[in-house]
Structures are given as structure tokens and as C-alpha cells.
Amino acid sequence: MEIDALPNGNSPAATTTPLPATTPAGAVPVSRAGQLSESLKLEHQFLRVPFEHYKKTIRANHRVVEKEMSSVISGVSQAADGDLSRDDAVSQLNSLVSRLQGLKRKLEEGNLAEHLQEHRCRARIDHLESVDLENVAEWNNMRVKRILVDYMLRMSYYETATKLAQNSNIEDLVDIEVFQEAKKVIDALRNKEVAPALAWCAENKSRLKRSKSKFEFQLRLQEFIELVRDGNNMRAITYTRKYLAPWGATHLKELQRVFATLAFRSNTECLQYKALFEPKQWDFLMDQFKQEFCRIYGMTLEPLLNIYLQAGLSALKTPFCYEDDCPKEDPLSQEGFRKLASPLPFSKQHHSKLVCYITKEIMDTENPPLVLPNGYVYSTKALEEMASKNNGSITCPRTGEVCDYSQVVKAFIS
Numbered sequence: 001m002e003i004d005a006l007p008n009g010n011s012p013a014a015t016t017t018p019l020p021a022t023t024p025a026g027a028v029p030v031s032r033a034g035q036l037s038e039s040l041k042l043e044h045q046f047l048r049v050p051f052e053h054y055k056k057t058i059r060a061n062h063r064v065v066e067k068e069m070s071s072v073i074s075g076v077s078q079a080a081d082g083d084l085s086r087d088d089a090v091s092q093l094n095s096l097v098s099r100l101q102g103l104k105r106k107l108e109e110g111n112l113a114e115h116l117q118e119h120r121c122r123a124r125i126d127h128l129e130s131v132d133l134e135n136v137a138e139w140n141n142m143r144v145k146r147i148l149v150d151y152m153l154r155m156s157y158y159e160t161a162t163k164l165a166q167n168s169n170i171e172d173l174v175d176i177e178v179f180q181e182a183k184k185v186i187d188a189l190r191n192k193e194v195a196p197a198l199a200w201c202a203e204n205k206s207r208l209k210r211s212k213s214k215f216e217f218q219l220r221l222q223e224f225i226e227l228v229r230d231g232n233n234m235r236a237i238t239y240t241r242k243y244l245a246p247w248g249a250t251h252l253k254e255l256q257r258v259f260a261t262l263a264f265r266s267n268t269e270c271l272q273y274k275a276l277f278e279p280k281q282w283d284f285l286m287d288q289f290k291q292e293f294c295r296i297y298g299m300t301l302e303p304l305l306n307i308y309l310q311a312g313l314s315a316l317k318t319p320f321c322y323e324d325d326c327p328k329e330d331p332l333s334q335e336g337f338r339k340l341a342s343p344l345p346f347s348k349q350h351h352s353k354l355v356c357y358i359t360k361e362i363m364d365t366e367n368p369p370l371v372l373p374n375g376y377v378y379s380t381k382a383l384e385e386m387a388s389k390n391n392g393s394i395t396c397p398r399t400g401e402v403c404d405y406s407q408v409v410k411a412f413i414s
Contacts, residue, residue, distance in 0.1 A: 040128060046146075047124055048298035049175050054117035060203065061110035068103040072096055123172035146173055151305040153179040156186075175297075182293050189286045192226070194219045197289060207296050215292045217247050218285060221258050225276055229266040236262065306340060313341040329360070358382035358397060369411040374401050377411060 079092045131139045145168045152161035153176065165174050181200075188196040201208060201216040208215065220243050227236035240259070248255055257272070264270060266277040275281075294301050313332065321332035321341075331337045354363040356379035363369040363379045371377050376396055386394050387405040395402050 050120045052297045057113050120172045147304045149174040151303040154303045228261045314344045370408040
């Protein structure tokens, strides 16, 4: 969302130079155009996610073709080199034809999937190119909806996110399909199943290896722990030789610690090994998967909504926001915003800024603050307007006390 800075009367940025009367038709004000350009720089994830999904689809289709073609070529070579009877040769050729027909169907399905991902990438590029100063309000409204859908998907409100996307006609501009892929793995881990997560690791093996991810290793360790928990020590040893031994060169200390659980039961009181059997290990795996998932698709770990809100709250957060007399107009008077702002530093304020309780405008040298007899402070603009409507009488909106405009005193900002 694009928010214009409020002028305070003291900053050069607050002074705006009007466009000359001779400005050509269609000319773009530099400040607004610059703000729009800067705003679009925040859309990296918007383009990166569908592009990564597109590449993943292409790689998956390529692997299918390589595997099937290798099998077909091998079958043809065996048929050509083998001494087969006519019936056996016909049977084997029919089998190869069936495999080729199956490959054709897979290629058609893969082609449709690639075209879908290509269409989504194009739709997002067109959406970014469509923004201009004439439709910026409508475009920003759509951006807010996209951010809300992103938040709902990350918070597992999949049905609500889908309905919002459908009603707003922004299905191609949000990543519902990508998050549905993650949902399958997260649900499985929540049910203490690692098979879908391991399958996901196999699909993304090269990218996980480049980032030196330990996620697959942690999954294998957890599967080993579950075998020990069930008392299947022999199966656990066999599992170690097949799946964990290859990690020995790089993760020996962790393997030694986990292997020691063979000498303990799941109800052990030894804290070092008791922690390995605790249910929170599955929560750790879910968190780790979310991190790897976001890294692969170029997503932010935090929801975009939180990031944008924290950017604004970082400018508003002061120690006064946490005091009992914090005004209700301050967003940080609400517990939800306080929690969101808790990791943020306090805003550095060189000069105090007084905001009128009535008009919500900044009080400065052009609109100085006035003090009522009861001590409350309001802007000159607000009190003059109130006095003009009430024959010089002023009513304090906080206490209801009435006084004459001649009784107010001007306050000076140091």
C-alpha cells in the first residue's frame, strides 16, 4: 500500500511545488511516479514464486521423459538383440507401444501444466505493467487482497483464502496451488508421517543440496527414533545402514547421539535422550519444512501482512505506547499490534510531534497548539472552527467542560 508522508511544516520534503500550467497532457508528476516505482520493488516474491513453480514443473516433466525413454530404448535393444519367437516379439513390441502411449499422455498432461504456469507468470507481469497513476487506487486495493490471501494461506485458512481469491478474480495472482503442496507435507508431519516430506525432498533434491539443507537428514533421524520408540531395534539398525550411513561423513556427532537411543527406552529420564522422544520434535520438523519451502520458492518467512504492518509500527513505536494512558487512537494501544511490534526497536524521535485529538492533524508552527483551562491541548484550527460554530464557546471533547475561546492559551513547542 502506498502511504504519503504527512508534512510537519519543518521538513523540506513537506513543501510541494505545483506543476506549471504548461505541463503537457499526460505528463507524470515526478514524486508520485517515483513512489509508484519504489512500491513495485516490493513485488519480488510476487514474480519469483510462480517462476520457481514453473521451473519445477519443467524439471519434473523432463525427469519423466528421461526415465520412460530410457526404459523404452532399453526394451527395444533387448528385443533387437534377443532371440525371440514371433509371438514373444509381438508381445514385447505391444508392451513398448503401450509404454509410449502412456508417455504421450504424461507429456500432454505435463504440457498443460507448463502452459498453466506460463500463463500465471504472464498474468503477473501484465498485472505489474498495468499500474499507473490513474488506476493506482484500484491496483492498491487488489494488492491488499493479495496480501490478505497470502496471510490466510500461511495461517492455514485455505478455504477462506480460496473464496477471497475467487470472489476478487485474482486466482492467477496468488499462490494457492503452491501452498496446497505444502499443506500435504505439513498435515503428514502433524500426523507423525514422514513419507510425503521425504518425497518432497526427493523432488527438490538438487536445490536442497545447493543450500546445504539438513531437512532430509532430520527426517531420517526422526524415522529412526520412531522405530526405537516402537521397540523395533533390529529394523532401526537395518534402517541406519540403508539411509543414515551416507550422512556419517558430515553429521557423525548427531548420528552418535541418536544411535545411543538404542540403549534407552522412550521413557528414559536422561534429559539428553529424553528430548529426542518428545512430541515437540515433530513441531520442529514442521517449522524446518516451512523454512526450506519458503527458501526454495523465494518467499519471505514472515507473512507479507506482518512485514508491511511492522514497517509502519516501527515508526510509531515509542515507550509511551506501552503506558496505561496511551490514547486509543494509537494502533499500539491494541494488544494485537503490541505483540506484532514486540521485536521491533523503539522509533528514534528527535522532535516531539503533537497530533490534534479532534482533527488528527499535526500541530506545528502553522497550526499551533492551544491549551484549555482544564489543561487539555488541541489545535488552533480545531478550536477556531468549534468557536465559530458555537458563538465563541468551546466544549472539551474529553471532559465536556465548556469555556470561552478567549480563555485558551497558546502553547509553544521547544
